[in-house]
Amino acid sequence: MATTQANDAVAPDEQKLAQLKEFIAQTRQDEHPDSFLIAVLHRAQELYGYLPVPVMDEVAEAMGIPTAHIWGVATFYHYFNLTPPGQHVISICLGTACYVRGAGQILQTLKDELKIDVGQVTEDGLFSLQPARCLGACGLAPVVMIDDKIHGDLTPKKMVQILNQYRKQAKK
Amino acid sequence: MATTYGIIVCDGTPCINSGARTLTSALQEQLDKHGLHDKAAIHLSGCLGMCDKGPIVVVNPGYTIYGHVTEADIPEIIEEHLVHGRPVARLAIQEDHLYNRFFRVFGDAKFFGKQMRITLRNCGIIDPENIDDYLSLRGYEALAKAVTDLTPAQVVAEVETSGLRGRGGAGFPTGLKWKFAAAQKATPKHVICNADEGDPGAFMDRSAIEGDPHTVVEGMAIGGYAVGASKGIVYIRAEYPLAIKRITKAIKDARAHGLLGDNILGSDFSFDIEIRLGAGAFVCGEETALIHSIEGARGMPRPRPPYPSVKGLFGQPTLINNVETWANIPVIILDGANWFRTVGTETSKGTKVFALAGKVVNTGLIEVPMGTTLREIVYDVGGGIPDGKKFKAVQTGGPSGGCLPEEYLDTPIDYDSLARAGSIMGSGGMIVIDEDSCMVDIAKFFLEFTQNESCGKCTPCREGTKRMLEILTRITEGKGQAGDIEKLERLGDTIRKASLCGLGQSAPNPVLSTIKNFRAEYEEHIHEKRCRARACTNLVTYQITEKCVGCGACRRVCPVGAITGAAKKPHVIDQDKCVKCGMCFNTCKFDAIVKV
DSSP: OHHHHHHHOOOOHHHHHHHHHHEEEEEEESSSSGGHHHHHHHHHHHHHOOHHHHHHHHHHHHHTOOOOOOHHHHHSSTOOOOSOOOOOOEEEEEEEHHHTTTTTHHHHHHHHTOOOOTTTTTTTTTEEEEESSSOSGGGGSSSSETEEEEESOEEEHHHHHHHHHHHHHHHH | OOOOEEEEOOOOOHHTTEEEEEEEEHHHHHHHHHOOOEEEEEEEEOOOOOOGGGEEEEEEEETEEEOOOOOOGGGHHHIIIIITTTTTTTBOOOOOOOTTTBBOOOOOHHHHOOOOOOTTTTTSSSSSOOOHHHHHTTTTTTHHHHHHHHHHHHHHHHHHTTTOOTTTOOOOBBBHHHHHHOOOSSSSOOOEEOOOOSSTTTHHHHHHHHHHHHHHHHHEEEEEEEHTSSEEOOOOOOTOHHHHHHHHHHHHHHHHHTTTBBSSSGOOEEEEOEEEEEOOOOOGSSHHHHHHHHHHHHHOOOSSSOOOTTTTTTGEEEEEEEEHHHHHHHHHHHOOOHHHHTBOOOSBBEEEEEEEEEOSSSSSSEEEEOBBBBBBIIIIIIIIGGGOOOOEEEEESGSSSEEEEGGTOOOSSSSHHHHHHTOOOOOEEEEEHHHHHHHHHHHHHHHHHHHHHHHSHHHHHHHHHHHHHHHHHHHTTOOOOHHHHHHHHHHHHHHHHHHHHHHHHHHHHHHHHHHOOHHHHHHHIIIOOOTSSSGGGOOHHHHHHHHOOOOOHHHHHHOOOOOOOTTTSOOOEEEEOOOOHHHHHOSSSSSOOOEE
């Protein structure tokens, strides 16, 4: 996938890297410093938006943990992204309440409209699509969260209209 | 005007999602406008449970609950209620009130009448970010009682007598777990709160922490005292930012008040809590997997024994309980195990919190005494099925549980009755399913989830769930073969018996329970290629009825040009071209297109 190449090509931002290393240095004071690996990866994703390969190498160096182990952890947990997200992140709720109220149809609409699968970014980089397990808005089911905004009581038609609004905004 | 008013705005995630945050500033503006700013105060609170009626605003005294409040309603509420003393009937949700130890102020007797809020006793009442609010409702009194009046052994005995069982789903006796951990000689010991709530469609733990984080902190401190641990860890999902923020603040405030840290309340008991974030892996709800995750590794389970109470976090004795279990502890210590035992059934004591959702009128967070029947929950608390549809099943226990049809509606909620009926209590997801859902499809939905979340360590779970999913997929696609049901049963049975952890052992449950209770639906899919709920796309055909006015909307949206017809004349669908996308069905304004 082209996105993997993009991942490797990014050189880690020096300032962000310094912040990350400072965070790692703090965790080294603890009795069990290696146990902070997931916390460190959370911090890295907060800073970079995803986990670039060179950053993971830096983490490996700073924590004295093999990169292979870090990859193992980063790929195990769904929360960590290994590719840069789109400009707008669409989280579709696939919790049971949404599912029985038609989330499957909404997901299909999104896939058809955006021409991507779950976990991918659109060609123009505008949207990325990720599944979510219950956004806690079961009363509004089915729901989709775009960035931090919840869109509820969706129908396939309404979903397309919402996407078009974002597209229109992006053109401005 | 002499009365001083308190206005509570629910600040739980569901209410925020439906727009609660904009109300606070609108309220403040109106209070200023009427010069009421020193006569009325605005508070934020956690989840009241009436999530489908959000955003919720409560006006005290009187506990008038307003639902579906918009910014435009605010001037009327302030003008009528606060200036003229006339509650706005148009927006108020019922007026019957209930009062008792755990129901000081709730309104809406229909929704709350069958409920009993023990762990959620403060949710929706107090400001979760204000420790003084919690302290004023007997907060930390249980911790004080434990460290000053009781020995650790007495605390363990109290929990054991209470009959409390683990609320994470499996229902292991909590007192026994505490006893094992307390008996260990090795130190240091750890206490963990499992807040890695991963069931799709469940939000009990999040709401509990968002609404009343101090209860969990207090429960953990009592647990630490009882088993002799000095450190506690809350393992919480990174996807819950508001809950993380609130529990972090609660820990900080408790520390500042001397309720955590060295020599708590002047005793020689020292205990502190730190937060660790999960990263989205369902299997981490399993205790040994969770421990590996805290240690910074892939969250994979390991065989037990040794149990975590003997060898847990960093190889030390560890006590792990779920959020709701911890939230019960302060009440048990304060009101006594004997009182606690009066609530519930013979084998399951106390209450259970459920996230009630799906095809039910009132969706939201509820807490009912054990022994309440499923019928009472669905029809009394939940208000029944909307749109005049027919009830089909209720699903409990999420991906580890099962679907129970109508004949089980009178099953009382307790660990053992639900297990006998073929489902499980689980952590508290409860989804009501109506006639529009296909049970084979529901089973497939859950299996897709567990298959995706299987950590891959043991073969029965990794390979078995994949094979089961393949079979289910082909059945829903109309390619089912004779013998598929038996194959599913056999595979399910093997996975159940041979998997390493709870995830695998329970993964076949949704499939096995739907086969047991809805076998006819499976057979229809396989032999008649028919889906009675018309949910399986491949088994459905779309047809245009005589209601068609020939508007042409369907013809224009059809992506494959399968629809033809002259203007103002009934249209037809060419079944050979149709790809069954359903666009025409969703577009038609005249209900002229039907699924057959």
